[in-house]
Amino acid sequence: MNLATAAGAQQMRIDAQGQSVGRSIGAQRLGAVHPGYLNNTSRSLFDPTLEAMAPVDRRALQHAAFTTEWERAWTLPFYRERYLQAGLKPGTIPDLSDIPMVRKSDLRANEAALPPFGSHRAVNLADAVRIARSSGTTGRPWYTFYTIDDIDRMREIDRTIYWRAGYRPGMHYSLSFPQNLYPTNVNGGRSMRDAGMLEIPVGVPFSVEDAVGHIRVWQEIGVDILMLSLPQLNLYDEAARSIGLDLAELLSGNIVSIIEASMQWETPRKRLEAAYNIRVRNTYGVSDCIGFSVLDGETHSGMAQPVNYYITQICDPDTGREVEPGTPGHLVVTMFGMDQFMLRFDSEDVVVERTDPCPTGSTLMRWNYLGRTADMAVIGDVRLLPVQVQLELEAYGAPEFGIAPGAADVLRLKVEHPDADSIARHLSERLGVPATVISAPQGSMPRSTYKPRRLAFD
Numbered sequence: 001m002n003l004a005t006a007a008g009a010q011q012m013r014i015d016a017q018g019q020s021v022g023r024s025i026g027a028q029r030l031g032a033v034h035p036g037y038l039n040n041t042s043r044s045l046f047d048p049t050l051e052a053m054a055p056v057d058r059r060a061l062q063h064a065a066f067t068t069e070w071e072r073a074w075t076l077p078f079y080r081e082r083y084l085q086a087g088l089k090p091g092t093i094p095d096l097s098d099i100p101m102v103r104k105s106d107l108r109a110n111e112a113a114l115p116p117f118g119s120h121r122a123v124n125l126a127d128a129v130r131i132a133r134s135s136g137t138t139g140r141p142w143y144t145f146y147t148i149d150d151i152d153r154m155r156e157i158d159r160t161i162y163w164r165a166g167y168r169p170g171m172h173y174s175l176s177f178p179q180n181l182y183p184t185n186v187n188g189g190r191s192m193r194d195a196g197m198l199e200i201p202v203g204v205p206f207s208v209e210d211a212v213g214h215i216r217v218w219q220e221i222g223v224d225i226l227m228l229s230l231p232q233l234n235l236y237d238e239a240a241r242s243i244g245l246d247l248a249e250l251l252s253g254n255i256v257s258i259i260e261a262s263m264q265w266e267t268p269r270k271r272l273e274a275a276y277n278i279r280v281r282n283t284y285g286v287s288d289c290i291g292f293s294v295l296d297g298e299t300h301s302g303m304a305q306p307v308n309y310y311i312t313q314i315c316d317p318d319t320g321r322e323v324e325p326g327t328p329g330h331l332v333v334t335m336f337g338m339d340q341f342m343l344r345f346d347s348e349d350v351v352v353e354r355t356d357p358c359p360t361g362s363t364l365m366r367w368n369y370l371g372r373t374a375d376m377a378v379i380g381d382v383r384l385l386p387v388q389v390q391l392e393l394e395a396y397g398a399p400e401f402g403i404a405p406g407a408a409d410v411l412r413l414k415v416e417h418p419d420a421d422s423i424a425r426h427l428s429e430r431l432g433v434p435a436t437v438i439s440a441p442q443g444s445m446p447r448s449t450y451k452p453r454r455l456a457f458d
Contacts, residue, residue, distance in 0.1 A: 169196030402456025
């Protein structure tokens, strides 16, 4: 049901079944926003000059930008004190990996010591034209302050990200993300307008009734792209069935961008694509580093670093040194050229670099996202993330599950599947650790209304 926008004086016509039967897109309006959207819309990269730049040239640009950021660091008391303690000096440019990483817990401690917003911020409340606050999934909600120039830079980044994912002018883009103060909503319609798309910000479906309301909007207005989580997709499926609709028919041919690490792998992705006749994209972001949001493309060749404004490293969380390509490590982000400041920020997200050539010709760093360190189960010397378990459970029909995180002698699991013993044997054999599995009744485990967290046990 790929329906498009009615623009200008032409109005969308709705037939007796509530389906859109006509739309047009105002090319003149799009061209005024960004001519690039109207030039060769079949190309893979939005800006090949930047995205396919020779790696040596990109490194040279990043080094020059880092030099400026290093000098900025000494104007911020939090970083100045931290670097002096590490034996670093202003005016002497160190190797990036010699600079201590900073984590969210460090910034939280700084704000607790110097309330309300600490001494680490380069953009303070008086500088901001927009604020955002995180959902607080892993701690106290976090405030971010945005300048007008940084918002414009984020819009620039969004253009390349959307293009990579196959978003095109005239499409209708519906978000089942939190609205209001949530960081994802900062650009909202600004970036949608740049891309010539219609934004449909339905928000989070907290119940079947909410989901039915969203489905009615999609029926009446038309939708081409959805951004949501896998639990939300399951809720929409339940809601559609409750009113006698087939969600696969409603979404047929659509792009669905999903917050779900498992969809980076072919087996679960193809299963979902076949079930709903959709085109799956993966989404990932580090909201602490403004604008750092990425989508994989139709080639599914990994999450690509945003163009400009960021240096990305994959590092050993203990040493802070870069790991060899193909070895899991923490994604560490350094920002440059923005009003905001973040130097060697450890996202504490576990990723692994992709070294295969990108079919699009992109030379940007690419990776697969594996999960958060906080969700990891440590069994002896084996570290397991929920996605590793989830991929193994594909053999059992991809049931809902949860693991017990942290250090233990055995991997503990709850699964909505009756054959707990078989699953335990399978996981032990495949993952190389002892496993105990508890069967849970179908539908009994809590479902996330937004970000999936595959955790169980109190």
